[in-house]
Structure formats: C-alpha cells, structure tokens
Amino acid sequence: MVARKMTLDGRSQDRIERIEQKMKKKLVLKKADVVLDKSDFEEARNHIVERAANLFAGRRYDQVTLDDLIAILGIGKGTLYRYFSNKAELYSRILEVGHENLLSLLGEIHGREDLGPTEKLHEMSFSMAHFLRIHQDIYTVMAIEEPKERFCRSDKMIRYRTERIRMIASVIEKGQAEGMFRADFDPWLFAQSLIGALWVEAIFPFLLEGEIKKELRTEEIVSLFLRGIGMNPGVSG
Incomplete structure (x- = not known):
C-alpha cells in the first residue's frame, strides 16, 4: 500500500502549541531548597x-527512590514535599497530567463542526500521535502503568480512559448513522x-526516523482502520 502523506493542518498545530504552553516550565528550580512564590x-x-x-519512563x-527524584x-x-506528600502522589499526578492534556486536545477536535466523521478521525488520530511523541516520557509512563492495578484502577483514571474512548466512538457512531461507515461493528x-x-x-x-516517516506510518494505521470499516480513506466526510 502506498501511504498518502497527511500532515497536521494549521488549526491542529495551534491547538497542540496551546496545550504545550500549559506544560512548559517557566520556573527553573535551583539545586537547593528555595522559597517559591505562591503564584508559581x-x-x-x-x-x-x-x-x-x-x-519513571526509564525505571x-x-x-525509583526519593533520592533519585x-x-x-x-x-x-x-521543596519536593511542598508540592507532593510522597512518591505515590507524584506518580499519580504524572498519570493525571497525561490523561488531562490528551483529553483536552481530543475534546477541541471533537467539538469542531466544520469536520465530518472521516476528517475528525484523521485529525484526532494525527494530533494524538503527534502529541504523544512530543511528550513521550509522560505517555511512556502511562503505557507502562496501564496494565497494572496499583494506580490505574481508581475511578478517576477509569473515567479518563473511558472518556477518551467515548469521544472517538461517538465520531464512529455519527458516521454509522450517516451511512458513511458499516453498521455491523462496535464503535467502542x-x-x-x-x-x-x-x-x-x-x-x-x-525502526522509524524523522517526522515525515512517522506521519506516514500514522496515516497507514488510520487508513487500515478506515478500510476495515468500509470507508475509502480518500473520500472526505
């Protein structure tokens, strides 16, 4: 199969950059206890x-010990104890940040009225893959922890995962209702x-190097899924 090159449109790139600003750190912590302004x-x-x-992505x-952190x-x-009471709280917050930022990104695309189901699936898929790669450490931790019960079975974590699936499933359901996708499979x-x-x-x-190759790989994945539900990926909708 020859993959069709597809890149992020301007609006998607703007969304990603806006969310990234929330994750950028303007405060540089010194190698000693410091008194931080409460506004920071x-x-x-x-x-x-x-x-x-x-x-945590590497171990x-x-x-991971407190001394390592x-x-x-x-x-x-x-200084560390001012912000997190223990290692478990910090680790849980890493997972929460990953879920929250990914949901924020997908939610903005999901709410766009100018995109049909197929376009939304492409947009959500490419934006998600791009965002995961940018913040690979956080999402590697999430990927490692997902199968375990210690941190990922809380009601909050289950809600995060369920909402992520629900947003994409609702796009599929709309496509099914409009006759764009086959109706004989489970959107969830x-x-x-x-x-x-x-x-x-x-x-x-x-074994991929470079953003273009990664985008083409993502396009292949999306195309395979769309073909599987009976949709020609070259058709807009």
Whole structure:
C-alpha cells in the first residue's frame, strides 16, 4: 500500500502549541531548597511532573527512590514535599497530567463542526500521535502503568480512559448513522483498538526516523482502520 502523506493542518498545530504552553516550565528550580512564590505553585508542580516522568519512563516505580527524584529535580527534600506528600502522589499526578492534556486536545477536535466523521478521525488520530511523541516520557509512563492495578484502577483514571474512548466512538457512531461507515461493528471496540495502535506506534516506533516517516506510518494505521470499516480513506466526510 502506498501511504498518502497527511500532515497536521494549521488549526491542529495551534491547538497542540496551546496545550504545550500549559506544560512548559517557566520556573527553573535551583539545586537547593528555595522559597517559591505562591503564584508559581502550579508551574512548579508541572515542572516536577515533567522531570520526574523522565525518570519513571526509564525505571519501574519501585526502582525509583526519593533520592533519585531529588537528584534529577535538583531540589531539596523540603521543596519536593511542598508540592507532593510522597512518591505515590507524584506518580499519580504524572498519570493525571497525561490523561488531562490528551483529553483536552481530543475534546477541541471533537467539538469542531466544520469536520465530518472521516476528517475528525484523521485529525484526532494525527494530533494524538503527534502529541504523544512530543511528550513521550509522560505517555511512556502511562503505557507502562496501564496494565497494572496499583494506580490505574481508581475511578478517576477509569473515567479518563473511558472518556477518551467515548469521544472517538461517538465520531464512529455519527458516521454509522450517516451511512458513511458499516453498521455491523462496535464503535467502542474500534475506538479502543485505534487508540491502542496509535499509542504503541507513537511511544514504541518500529525502526522509524524523522517526522515525515512517522506521519506516514500514522496515516497507514488510520487508513487500515478506515478500510476495515468500509470507508475509502480518500473520500472526505
């Protein structure tokens, strides 16, 4: 199959950049206990989350010690405890940030009235894959932790995952109602499978180098899924 090159449109890129601004850290923490301005509290927490995700992405939860966290963050224990009471709270927050930002991105695309079901599926798929690659550490932690019960069986985490699947499933349901997609398959199963395929490809790419090759790979995945539900990917809708 010859993959059709598809890139993010301007509006999608703007959305990604807006959400990325929420994750950028304007506060640089010193290698000592410092008194932080209260107005920077959330930025400081986000800074800690982003740096800690890098550490957890390379090791299992039980292998990361408090001393490891302090070393990579460049702060003292007292400073860390101002923002997180323990390692478990910090780890849970990494998972929450990943879910929240991904839902925010998908939600904006889902609400667009100028896109039909097929266009929305393409847009949501490409934006999600691109965003996962940009913030690979956080989403690698999520991919590692998803099968476990310790952190991912809470009501909040289940709601996050369910809402992510629901948004894509609702696009499929609309396409089915309009006669664009086959009606003999479960939209929720399709949505869960599509998310899983894109997630694995974005976090654990198979011998790919360069953004163009990654985008083409994403296009292949989306095209395979759309062909499977009886939709010609070259047709807009």
